Amino acid sequence: MLVIVAPGQGAQTPGFLNPWLELDGAADRLRQWSETAGLDLLHAGTGASEEEIKDTAVAQPLLVAAGLVTAAALFPQGLTGTVGAVAGHSVGEITAAALAGVLSEQDALNFVRERSLGMAEAAAATATGMTAVLGGDQEAVLAKLAEHGVTAANNNGGGQLVAAGTLEQLAALKADPPAGARLIPLKVAGAFHTAHMGPGVVRLEKLAPTLAVADPALTYLSNRDGEPVGSGAEVLARLVSQVSNPVRWDLCMETLQRIGATAVIELSPAGTLTNLVKRNVKGVATLALKTPADLDKARALVAEHGSQEATA
Numbered sequence: 001m002l003v004i005v006a007p008g009q010g011a012q013t014p015g016f017l018n019p020w021l022e023l024d025g026a027a028d029r030l031r032q033w034s035e036t037a038g039l040d041l042l043h044a045g046t047g048a049s050e051e052e053i054k055d056t057a058v059a060q061p062l063l064v065a066a067g068l069v070t071a072a073a074l075f076p077q078g079l080t081g082t083v084g085a086v087a088g089h090s091v092g093e094i095t096a097a098a099l100a101g102v103l104s105e106q107d108a109l110n111f112v113r114e115r116s117l118g119m120a121e122a123a124a125a126t127a128t129g130m131t132a133v134l135g136g137d138q139e140a141v142l143a144k145l146a147e148h149g150v151t152a153a154n155n156n157g158g159g160q161l162v163a164a165g166t167l168e169q170l171a172a173l174k175a176d177p178p179a180g181a182r183l184i185p186l187k188v189a190g191a192f193h194t195a196h197m198g199p200g201v202v203r204l205e206k207l208a209p210t211l212a213v214a215d216p217a218l219t220y221l222s223n224r225d226g227e228p229v230g231s232g233a234e235v236l237a238r239l240v241s242q243v244s245n246p247v248r249w250d251l252c253m254e255t256l257q258r259i260g261a262t263a264v265i266e267l268s269p270a271g272t273l274t275n276l277v278k279r280n281v282k283g284v285a286t287l288a289l290k291t292p293a294d295l296d297k298a299r300a301l302v303a304e305h306g307s308q309e310a311t312a
Contacts, residue, residue, distance in 0.1 A: 001084035001085070001259065001260045001261050001262050001263075001305065001308040001309065001310060001311070002082065002083050002084055002261075002262070002263050002264075002265070002301065002302060002305040002306045002308065003083070003084060003085045003086065003087065003256060003261045003263070003264045003265075004071065004079065004083050004085075004086045004087075004096075004099060004264075004265055004266075004267065005086070005087050005088060005089070005092070005096075005264055005265070005266050005267070005273045005274075005277075006063075006064075006067040006086075006087075006088035006089070006092030006093075006095035006096050006099075006266070006267050006273075007063065007067075007088075007089055007092050007266060007267070007269060007270065007271075007272050007273050008063070008088070008089035008090030008091050008092045008247075008272075009056070009059050009060060009063065009090060009091055009188070009192075010059075010186070010188070010272070011063065011269045011270075011271070011272050012053050012059055012062060012063060012066075012269050013050070013053075013269060014048065014049060014050050014053060015045075015046055015047070016045065016066070016268065016269045016290075017030075017042075017045025017046055017062075017066055017069070017268075018045075018046050019291040019292055019293070020045075020066075020069055020070060020073070020268065020291070020292060021042075021046065022292065023073050023292060025072075026069050026072075026073070027042060029065075029068070029069055029072070030042050030045070030065060030069065033061075033065050033068075033105070033106070033109045036106055036109040036110050036113065037061035037065065037109045037112070037113050038057075038061070038113050038117075039057070039058060039061060041061065041062060041065045044058050044061075044062045045062055045065070045066060054187065054188075054189075055120070055189075056116050056119050056120040056123065056188075056189050056190075057116045057117055057120045058116075059091075059116070060091045060112050060115060060116035060119075061109060061112050061113055061116060063091055063092065063095070063269070064091065064092075064094050064095050064098070064108055064109060064112045065109065066267070066268050066269060067088075067092065067095035067099075067267040067268070068095060068098060068099075068105055068108070069268075070267045070268040070289055071095075071099055071267055073292065073295060074265070074289065074295060074298050074299070074302070075302075079099055079100075079217075079218060080101070080217045080218055081307065082302060082306040082307055083099075083218055083306065084218065084219060084259070084260075084261070084306075084308055084309055084310045085218060085219035085220070085221060085228070085256075085259060085261070085310050086099050086100050086218060086219070086220055086221070087220070087221040087223075087252050087256075088223075089223070089247060089249050089272070089273055090154075090192070090193070090223065090242070090247050091112060091115070091116075092273075093222070093223055093238075093239060093242060094108050094111055094112050094115070094239060095108070095267065096220060096221075097216075097220065097235055097236075097239060100216040100217055100218055100220045100235075101214050101216060101217040101218075102213055102214060102215070102216055102220065102232045102235045102236065103211065103212075103213060103236075104212065107211045107212065110207070110211070111204070111207065111211065111239065114203050114204055114207045115200060115203075115204060115243060117203065118197075118199055118200030118201070118202070118203035118204060118243070119189075119190070119192060119197055119200040119243060120189065121199050121200070121203075122190060122196060122197045122198065122199040122200050123189040123190025123191075123192075123196075123197075124189075124190075125199065126166065126190070126191075126196055127166060127167045128164065128165060128166050128167065128190045128191035128194075128196050129164070129165075129166075129167055129170055129185065129186070129188065129190065129191060130153060130162050130163065130164045130170075130185075130186045130188050130190075130191060130192065131162070131163045131164075131170050131173065131174070131183050131184065131185050131186060132160065132161070132162050132163075132183070132184040132185075132186055133145070133160075133161045133162070133163050133177075133178065133181050133182075133183055134159060134160055134161075134181060134182045134183075134184065135159050135180055135181045135182055136159070136178045136179060136180040136181030137178075137179070137180065138159065138161075140178055140179060140180075141161060141178040141181055142161075143178075144173070144176070144177070144178040145161075145163050145173070145178075147176075148165070148169050148172045148173045148176070149165060149169050150163045150164065150165040150169050150170065150173055151163065151164050151165060151191070151193075151194040151195075151246065152246060153191065153192060153193040153194055153246050153247065154193065154246065154247045154249065155246065155247070155248050155249065155250045155251075156247075156249045156250060156276055157249060157250035157253050157276060157279075157280040158250075158276070158279050158280050160276075162186070163183075164191035164192065164193065164194045164196075165191055165194065165196075166191070166196075170185070192243075193242070193243070193244065193245060193246050193247055194244060194246075195244055196244075197243045197244040198244055200243040200244065201240060201241065201243050201244050204239070204240040204243065205240055208236055208237075208240055211236065213232035213233055213235070213236050214232045215230060215231055215232045216229065216230065216232065216235065219259065219309075219310040220235060221252050221255055221256075222235070222238050222252075223238075223242055223247045223248055223249065223252065224238055224241075224242065224245065224248065225248060225251055226248055226250075226251025226252040226253075226254055226255040227251075227255060228255070228259075228310070249273075249276065250280070253276065253277060253280045253281050256277070256281050256284065257281050257282070257284075259310040259311050260308070260310065260311040261281065261284055262283075262284060262285065262305045262308070263284060263285040263286070263287070263301045263304070263305035264277050264281075264284055264285070264286045264287075265286075265287045265289055265298055265301060265302075266286070266287070266288050266289060267289055268289055268290055268291070269290070270288035270289050270290050271288045271290065274286040274287065274288045285301060285305070287301055
């Protein structure tokens, strides 16, 4: 059973969309979506600097647009009937929702624009950040985070957690780290997926009633608990609340194993999620769809593993 996954913020690199613009229709799509996204997606994906695309208000719409462009190249007729399930990490959940037919592409870009602006606004209000915590006993790590008032904002499986909180809280954690764990400060604007992102949730709660939603046309896995969600309204509600709640990618990977995934293709800018799947989900073929040069290999995986439904 084939699963398509979409990466989250931090996967983007300068110029990563350049090779995709050689495909028919890709540049036109990005121009069309730029007005909705409120920024020049062509420039962001091709000529923008690393500093420019680190900006939350740029990175998030860029990632959703990139995922949709690369999915269209691989599945010109859509994913239904071929792909068994979709999932995304953080902002990648919006890409997955569009691919599953929950949101139109335009509404997905509209949603991610409001999400990115709301999260950027929240990040500017309080000095917060995120730190990767690698290794250590997970229960001990979680206890140490709680001791310092820090949230486990991402659980990526395999002993990879991301702690988030105020800069003072993260400094205290650095001075008193969990035993056996390595701490790596992340270059992000704020404490994403924590209560600090409340203003972003408020912004999306105002937008959500204006969007048209449909139930997923294929299995959609949620970051909240890794479980399939069959209601379009529930998917949208989870996308709204996800901004201030942890990402449980570890649970998504457990579900991939349970529902019988045999192959996972990650949309551009790919690599992060396929690496996690390789380490945590046994017996699953993976492919990072980084450039159009990877399309033939991706099509071979689709031919071999597509058209199989999730088993549970």
